[in-house]
Amino acid sequence: MESGRRGELAEERRRFGSPRLHVLLRREGWVVNHKRVERIWRQEGLKVPQKQPKRGRLWLTDGSCVRLRPCGPNHVWAYDLVLARTHDGRAFRLLTVIDEYTRECLAIRVACRIRSEDVLELLAELFALRGTPEHLRSDNGPEFCAQAVREWLGRVGVKTLFIEPGSPWENGYNESFNGKLRDELLNREIFYTLEEAQVLLEQWRQIYNKIRPHSALGYRPPAPEAIEILPTWVGHQPSLAGAAMALN
Secondary structure (H helix, E strand, O other), X not given: OHHHHHHHHHXXXXXXXXXXXXXXXXXXXXOXXXXXXXXXXXXXXXXXXXXXXXXXXXXXXXXXXXXXXXXXXXXXXXEEEEEEEOOOOOEEEEEEEEEOOOOOEEEEEEXXXXXXXXXXXXXXXXXXXXXXXXXXXXXXXXHHHOHHHHHHHHHXXXXXXXOOOOOHHHHHHHHHHHHHHXXXXXXOOXXXXXXXXXXXXXXXXXXXXXXXXXXXXXOXXXXXXXXXXXXXXXXXXXXXXXXXXXXX
């Protein structure tokens, strides 16, 4: 029975390694040693996810690190754009937003085109629901560097962190998330319509936040359904009216 369930999980989560499969089995009540899971996992010829290369940090001459490290929930958010295609080659874009400290994916916006107005709309929705972060990290794309975006973020008290051009490792948390998104979903699914992509991406986001074990969090998911509510980093409370007024 145990081996049958292990096979089912491996089939459902093909890009999960043996440690994550072991965590999922333990959650379901199976008493099984992680070494046994790894041994059988290898014997069955399951693919080992390719390891990511180690990335160095950028250091200043005074010894301080360029990249600000998150210290709590709502301290640093990051957002980025990902390109994907439908089955007939039509391109569409994904706007991903994560909390760097909790690793939770706050949103994935799907559209044929994403402009600065779309960025503002999504941020206003998230600020109303989650409160405002202290910092927002991104690359120097025109969607994020637009004057309207920078002025609005300044009005609501959010500091921008723009990475150096050609240095995606400075947005490492979001780059890592985007890699998992591509590896576990985008490279495995055929999208026939934009609507289908929206549904599948939201389903994957829920699994990522509530079920998928995260190695950096002790193999706990970023936002399990039963979790203690943590205070925001800067004490900002969600305000739909405030976000809407600032957007106007």
